[in-house]
Amino acid sequence: MSWLTLYKKEIRLTKTKFLLNIIFLLMVAVLFYVLIERYSPMFIMLTIPLIILHLFYLFFAMIDSLRLEWKQKTSFFWLNIPRTGWELLSAKFLAATTQLFVSLLTTFMIIYFLLKQSSGKFSDPTIPQFLFEQYQSFWWILFFGIFVGSLQFGAVSTFIFMMSKSIRKWGWLIGVAITLGAGWLWSRFQETVIYKGITEWGVILNTDTIMNSFIIHIDEIGGDPTLDMEAATEAVLYIGTTVVDIVVVVAVLFISSWLLDNKVEA
Secondary structure, three states: OOHHHHHHHHHHHOHHHHHHHHHHHHHHHHHHHHHHHHOOHHHHHHHHHHHHHHHHHHHHHHHHHHHHHHHOOOHHHHHOOOOOHHHHHHHHHHHHHHHHHHHHHHHHHHHHHHHHHHOOOOOOOHHHHHHHHHHHHHHHHHHHHHHHHHHHHHHHHHHHHHHHHHOOOOHHHHHHHHHHHHHHHHHHHOOOHHHHHHHOOOEEEEHHHHHHHHHHHHHHOOOOOOOOOOOOOOEEEEHHHHHHHHHHHHHHHHHHHHHHHHOOOO
């Protein structure tokens, strides 16, 4: 069985749940549209939780996928497929990631549609104009921020689950403790010169871009911005940070794969 076959198998097994997820998003979109049309355009703010929920998409998707292997008593056959732990886990992880991408993209398209539809409902037309312009300018940053964050949570849940199956008694608790400890150490490492040296390259967004976005809007409505434009330009988002985050995700999955190959039992 090839890796691609494993990937397609995971997509097929989770297809029903994924389609239900998309149907749910569309139903919520219709509900929000009705609320905006009949009551208030401020109901557009209810789309924020939809975005935040995707941060935990892979966390629950991976736990559910792995849990079912043991619940449905297919773990013995799954573990004995002549493929490495990396291939088995990465097939599940990439299948869930594919569905995350589609679900998150659908959510952002829904928000775009609702923003356009609500634009004529505000008493002050500058409010929807501002919201729409900011969304058009920065949606992709929020998209990839949520996407990468979800990858991290997915890797963490995979590791914790593998620990729970490697150490039968209190394995999940040990996994959580290791995760929290590693998270604390990583936060300390992020404050070091070494971390900044390997991540602060490839500027995606800086303070100038953000400030200019606000000032252009204020100028358009005839305002008098009182912003200090002599402040030094600082980068706030780097490609390097994203690359390092993804490398860490891969590293955690490799550790989980090692546990699957050497410690986990059906």
